[in-house]
Amino acid sequence: MSSLKARMLARLREQMQRLEKPGIADRRALSLGPASIDDALPSGGLARGCLHEVSGPADDAAAYGFVASLLGRLTQAGGVALWCRRRRGDRGPYGPGLARFGLTPARLIVARARDTAEILWAMEEGLRSGRFAAVLGENIAPDLTATRRLQLAAEACGTTALLLSPPSEKTVNRLSAATTRWRIASVPAERPERPRMSLTLERCRGGGSGAWNVEWNHEALHFDLAAALVDRPMAAVS
Amino acid sequence: MKRYISIWLPHWSTDRWRRFHDHDRDSPLVLIASAAGGQSITAVDSRAQAEGLHPGQRLADARAVVPQLHAADADPLADAQALGRLADWCGRYTPWSSTDGDDAITLDITGCAHLFGGEAALIADLVHRLSRFGVGARAASADTPAAAWAWARYGAHLEQEGPILAAGQSRERLAALPVQALRLPTEAVENLRRLGLRGIGDVMDLPRAPLAARLGREILIRLDRAFGVEAEAISPRRPPALWRARLAFVDSISQREDLDRGTRHLLDELCCALEADGRGARRLELAFYRVDGSVQIVEIGTSQPTRDATHLARLFAEKLGTIAPGFGIETMILGAVATDRLAPRQIDLATHATSSMEGLAPIIDRLQNRLGRNAVVRLVPVDSHIPERAVVVAPAVSRGRTDPSPERPRPIQLLAAPEPIEVIGLTDAPPSSFRWRHSEHRIVQVEGPERVAPEWWRKGDPATRDYYWLQDSTGRRYWVYRDLKRAAWFLHGLFA
Numbered sequence: 001m002s003s004l005k006a007r008m009l010a011r012l013r014e015q016m017q018r019l020e021k022p023g024i025a026d027r028r029a030l031s032l033g034p035a036s037i038d039d040a041l042p043s044g045g046l047a048r049g050c051l052h053e054v055s056g057p058a059d060d061a062a063a064y065g066f067v068a069s070l071l072g073r074l075t076q077a078g079g080v081a082l083w084c085r086r087r088r089g090d091r092g093p094y095g096p097g098l099a100r101f102g103l104t105p106a107r108l109i110v111a112r113a114r115d116t117a118e119i120l121w122a123m124e125e126g127l128r129s130g131r132f133a134a135v136l137g138e139n140i141a142p143d144l145t146a147t148r149r150l151q152l153a154a155e156a157c158g159t160t161a162l163l164l165s166p167p168s169e170k171t172v173n174r175l176s177a178a179t180t181r182w183r184i185a186s187v188p189a190e191r192p193e194r195p196r197m198s199l200t201l202e203r204c205r206g207g208g209s210g211a212w213n214v215e216w217n218h219e220a221l222h223f224d225l226a227a228a229l230v231d232r233p234m235a236a237v238s
Numbered sequence: 239m240k241r242y243i244s245i246w247l248p249h250w251s252t253d254r255w256r257r258f259h260d261h262d263r264d265s266p267l268v269l270i271a272s273a274a275g276g277q278s279i280t281a282v283d284s285r286a287q288a289e290g291l292h293p294g295q296r297l298a299d300a301r302a303v304v305p306q307l308h309a310a311d312a313d314p315l316a317d318a319q320a321l322g323r324l325a326d327w328c329g330r331y332t333p334w335s336s337t338d339g340d341d342a343i344t345l346d347i348t349g350c351a352h353l354f355g356g357e358a359a360l361i362a363d364l365v366h367r368l369s370r371f372g373v374g375a376r377a378a379s380a381d382t383p384a385a386a387w388a389w390a391r392y393g394a395h396l397e398q399e400g401p402i403l404a405a406g407q408s409r410e411r412l413a414a415l416p417v418q419a420l421r422l423p424t425e426a427v428e429n430l431r432r433l434g435l436r437g438i439g440d441v442m443d444l445p446r447a448p449l450a451a452r453l454g455r456e457i458l459i460r461l462d463r464a465f466g467v468e469a470e471a472i473s474p475r476r477p478p479a480l481w482r483a484r485l486a487f488v489d490s491i492s493q494r495e496d497l498d499r500g501t502r503h504l505l506d507e508l509c510c511a512l513e514a515d516g517r518g519a520r521r522l523e524l525a526f527y528r529v530d531g532s533v534q535i536v537e538i539g540t541s542q543p544t545r546d547a548t549h550l551a552r553l554f555a556e557k558l559g560t561i562a563p564g565f566g567i568e569t570m571i572l573g574a575v576a577t578d579r580l581a582p583r584q585i586d587l588a589t590h591a592t593s594s595m596e597g598l599a600p601i602i603d604r605l606q607n608r609l610g611r612n613a614v615v616r617l618v619p620v621d622s623h624i625p626e627r628a629v630v631v632a633p634a635v636s637r638g639r640t641d642p643s644p645e646r647p648r649p650i651q652l653l654a655a656p657e658p659i660e661v662i663g664l665t666d667a668p669p670s671s672f673r674w675r676h677s678e679h680r681i682v683q684v685e686g687p688e689r690v691a692p693e694w695w696r697k698g699d700p701a702t703r704d705y706y707w708l709q710d711s712t713g714r715r716y717w718v719y720r721d722l723k724r725a726a727w728f729l730h731g732l733f734a
Contacts, residue, residue: 059675060714064650065734080598087613090654094731095617095629097650101734105617109598109634111605112613122605129601186734188713192647192685195715195734216734 030073030160033223034214037199042206046070046180049158051151053178056185058167062197063184064093065101065216067162071134072102072221074160079133080107082126084119086139087112093138102221107133116140120150127153127161136162141174148177180204187213187226196226239405243345243361244386245328245368245377250341251317252283253373255310266304269312270297280312284374314340323532324373325475330486330527330569331360333478342390344383344472351379353484361401371531377401381408383470384463388412388419388438408465413439420460429453438464479523479573481515483507490529490566497526497561497570501554504572505547518543518580524554526561527569534561538607541614541635542599543578549600553607602634623690624700625652625730646688647707649717649731656728659718668706672718674729679710690719707733 029045031038038045046052052070056063071081081103083093095105111126113119119137126135127150135154140163142150147163154161163178181203189196200211214223247253252267261267266286270277277297289304301307318340325343328335331354334346347360354360361377368375378389380403389403392415403411412419415438417430430453435441441449442461450458462468483504491497501524512519520543526534536557544550561567605614614634622628625648661669668684686706701723708716715733720726 059677059732061649061651061732061734062714063734064732068650068734091651091732092654093617094625094649094652095619096625096644096648097652097731097734098617099619099644100648101650105619105629108617109602110615110617110631111609112615113609118609122609125604126601129604131597131601186713186715188682188709188711189715192707192715192733195647196713197734 030070032199034212034225036225037201037210037212037214037223040201040208040210041180041204046160048074048160049154050179051147051154051161051163051177053147053163053165053176053181055165055181055183056167060167060186062186062195063164063182064097065195065197066182066184066199067136067164068093068098068101068103069216069221069223070160070162071108071136072098072104074134075103075107077133080109080131081134081136082109082111082122082132084111084113084122084126084135084137086119087114089139100218101216102218116142120146123150123161124153127157127159130157130159132159134160134162136164138164139166141165142176144175144177151177151179178203180207189215193218240346240348240381241351241357241379241405242381242383242386243347243357243364243377243379244338244383244390245343245345245364245375246387246390247321247341247343247368247373247375249281249283249287249374250321251281251312251314252286254317254320256283257372259310261308265306265308266291267308267310268297268300270309271312277309279309280314322475326525326533327527327531328364329476329525329533329571330484331364333476333482333571333573334474336472336474338383338387338472342387344386346474347379357402358400367531378403381405382464382466383472384421384460385412385465387421388415388464392416392419409442412464413437413442417441420457420464422457422460426453426456430457477575479575481508481511481517481519481574481577483511483572484569485571486569487567490568492563492566494558497558497563497567498551498555500570501558501572502547502551504570505550505554508572508574509545509547509550512545512574512577512580513582516579516581517574517577518545519550519574519576520578521574521576522550522554523573523575525571525573526563526567527571528564529566529568530564532564536560537575538603539611540599540603541606541633543580544599544603545580546600549603552600553603556604556607599635606634622693624693625690625705627693647733650734651732653730656719656730659727659729661727668708669718669727672708672727672729674716679708679714679716681708682711683709687720705730 029043029047031045054063054067075081111122113122119140120142123135123137126132150161183200183202185198187196187198194215196215198213201209213226215226216223251269266289267283268279268286268291269281271280279293279295279297279300281293282291291300297309321337325335325337328343328345332345332347332350336344338344351357351360354363357379364377365375376390378386378401380386380389385403385408416436417438418427419438446458463470485500485504521539523535523537538553602614615631616634617629618632620628620630660673662671663669669681671678671680684706687704690703690705692700692702701721703719703721705717705719708718716729717731718727718729
């Protein structure tokens with residue numbers, strides 16, 4: 001009887017928290033889909049209310065697909081994501097493409113800043129307001145202090161922060177206070193509808209590392225482990 | 239009943255010159271400009287005037303009369319700009335101020351005088367403050383701007399009568415003034431003099447039709463304006479805010495904390511007034527009046543009407559750093575320049591947090607006030623087949639549209655402008671390899687074409703395009719198209 005009461009109480013608490021702040025509606029870790037990836041992360045998924053860093057090679061948009069899928073999952077419960085980027089650029093996130101990765105444009109607000117300092121400011125403001133389900137900074141490579149500030153702001157309000165750092169050799173050894181660091185690259189897909197990418201967990205606080213090939217399912221909106229290139233003419237490669 | 243003050247600055251140009259130049263106050267000063275046949279005087283100070291000098295006189299002639307005369311170059315443009323700033327400064331008395339000619343300022347003080355202890359006290363305070371800035375001024379109040387102007391120049395010096403033309407007294411008291419007080423052109427005054435009409439009292443009761451026939455309609459218009467029969471259209475320098483709050487300090491303040499506290503006080507007051515009228519602020523202006531007579535103004539905007547003083551205070555806090563208090567700030571005035579209807583609302587506990595846009599307005603405002611007015615946006619889908627037109631950038635507060643995800647794969651990054659690529663392949667067939675930004679991409683897989691026809695109803699529309707999904711040997715996926723009119727290939731986007 002008392003355990004039933006305790007469970008009810010826990011559920012009510014959770015509901016109240018959800019009413020109070022949409023940003024921390026759900027503090028459980030964010031599942032990335034395949035169990036083998038979730039298991040490699042200490043919290044059984046991508047920890048919410050932390051800073052995660054994502055990068056990829058130049059002129060490869062796979063990292064965009066990855067973060068769009070994360071933002072899509074984070075805003076599923078009804079929140080809004082804040083995407084902070086530079087005002088000028090030769091390319092920008094494209095709504096229909098984001099929607100294919102589960103991030104509907106209605107759940108996205110884009111803040112266009114003049115420089116890196118303004119992007120960092122906007123991210124921190126967004127995180128500390130506690131009003132967003134997630135906050136992303138595009139194409140910046142902040143130093144250790146700046147990432148620590150972001151990490152603290154994310155922790156304080158329980159909002160997940162993402163850094164889409166620029167593709168550069170320098171970023172590999174850059175010090176960062178991010179909880180996890182991912183490197184995402186395109187890998188050959190069989191069909192346009194099922195894009196594939198390789199996820200490399202380069203660093204994870206309290207966890208290990210790993211690499212997976214995944215395939216995006218835009219109907220079910222989740223990643224599946226990709227059958228390891230068996231269909232490709234491997235003979236030609238070897 | 240409307241009330242106006244006209245401030246006459248008889249020696250504005252020379253007073254202004256003295257403010258910026260350390261010059262011996264006892265020697266007469268004139269400002270000069272080059273004219274045909276030598277330099278001539280454009281402005282004289284009170285001392286030079288006492289010596290009998292007057293504008294229009296040759297400098298050489300004036301020097302002959304007053305050898306110790308100091309002459310400086312006139313700068314009419316700077317004079318006019320400074321007069322505008324002085325009119326802004328008069329905003330400490332009323333939101334409605336305007337420059338009048340090149341040596342006068344008009345204030346609409348309807349309903350404002352009681353804040354300063356009545357009209358007499360207001361005028362005394364105004365003249366005293368101006369004299370502290372080294373600006374000689376004469377001010378008078380009346381029912382119309384024209385009457386106040388006349389009284390300031392021609393009536394107020396009558397010591398026993400005082401600067402105030404009480405309501406309804408214009409007619410009888412202006413009658414004693416000369417006709418020049420009507421602001422008539424010189425030839426009209428000359429004509430009147432020839433007819434033996436020297437005072438306003440002589441002309442105001444004459445039959446109107448013969449008067450107009452003889453001297454032109456101008457004189458009737460001037461009379462009507464002075465007596466309030468015809469309204470005079472004068473626009474204020476800044477649109478006056480309908481909702482205002484004012485805070486004057488006995489001792490001037492300069493500490494940042496004091497500015498914050500003052501701002502908060504004003505916001506509380508203003509928000510109460512807005513609530514009473516069912517309005518919410520969209521744009522607010524906070525003016526700081528410094529003791530040295532300059533004014534600094536900061537402005538904030540909100541994405542949705544609001545009267546949340548805490549939120550507005552936070553928006554102002556970002557901007558207060560730009561305020562330089564100088565020797566101190568003596569008055570702060572907050573005005574709601576733009577407002578929208580905002581119905582009083584009960585706080586509904588159940589829906590308070592779940593209406594997500596509602597909760598976002600404060601943070602959007604904060605971002606917008608720092609990053610710029612159009613910096614916080616949404617990507618709103620639009621019905622168009624042309625890829626670059628399928629998304630428009632809209633203000634963040636607009637309602638987002640939830641569209642089903644597109645049927646066909648779409649790139650996640652779109653280039654700002656399609657970039658030409660060099661392709662290798664057969665004509666009319668998808669390329670087997672292409673070169674983009676100095677690197678070669680060997681294509682291993684192709685999907686397409688997807689034909690996008692131009693929207694013929696729009697002018698200057700792009701040609702028909704055939705889009706292809708290409709995957710190169712490393713697995714990167716591109717969106718390229720062939721422009722059928724130009725028979726050229728372009729890269730338009732990158733797939734994840």
